[in-house]
Each structure stands twice: as C-alpha cells, then as structure tokens.
Amino acid sequence: MPKDSNVSVLVGEGVVTVKREGSNRAVLAKVLGKVEADGVEVLCLDRLVHESHEQQFGEWTLAGAVTTLLSRSLSPITGATA
Template structure:
C-alpha cells in the first residue's frame, strides 16, 4: 500500500490534517497536551487517521476512538554525531 503524503498543522487549540490529492481538510480540537521523557503527546477529540495509518511525518498515530499524536520534542535527548 502506498503511503499518502499528509500535512499536520498544529495550532493553539486545533489540529488540521490535509492529505495530498484531496481538497478536504480534517480538523480536530486538542483536548490535552502532555510532554513526558522527551515525547510530546496531543490528545484529539476525534479520529483523524485511518486504521492502516501509523505515521504522519514526524507524528506517530494511535487510538481507536480518538487520535493520539506523539513525536519527540525538538532537542530533547537528541544524539549528536
């Protein structure tokens, strides 16, 4: 299955997900934000991903009723070469 290009725009209280090739955008309210051990997690008020999708760029996806977006915080625990 080909991975679709998806852009995730995070605002103050809203996340917007736009898939390449579609003229629709999916918006969801951010219910909460948590940062633990160098990982940022956003809890959304609805599903914005399909069951086969696991990643939107830097964001890892989880959830069956609502989407949880998680990604490493910039600069947190990053190894230098």
C-alpha cells in the same frame, strides 16, 4: 500494503488540521489535552483523524481507536545535556 499518503499536520492554538495530498478536504480536530514527558509530546484529539492502516504522519506517530493520539519527539533544547 497500502501506499503511504503524503499528509501534512498543522498544529494551531487548540486545534490540529490534517490535510492529505490530492484531497481538497482538511480534517480539523480540537486538542483535548497535551502531555510532554521524557522528551515526547503527545496530543489527544477529539476525533479520529487517521485510518486504521496509517501509523505515521511525517514526524507524528499515530495511535487510537476512538480518538487520535499524535506523538512526536521534542526537539532538543539548546544547552541541554543528554
């Protein structure tokens, strides 16, 4: 089983940057769409930014075969009821 790499995901205005520890390269992908539903945020990227064995980048869950879908739980909003 491959060792999980330390990967940082930076979400900017319409773009996502993925940087792997130990690499000088960063992968930049455009955000094609963003959906928030049932306390989950999903970003659809314009390219694949993860390897087939990778399932998680920190708080982000990874999916997709042609483009990467990043999903994460949204932080609870102050004053919201469960």
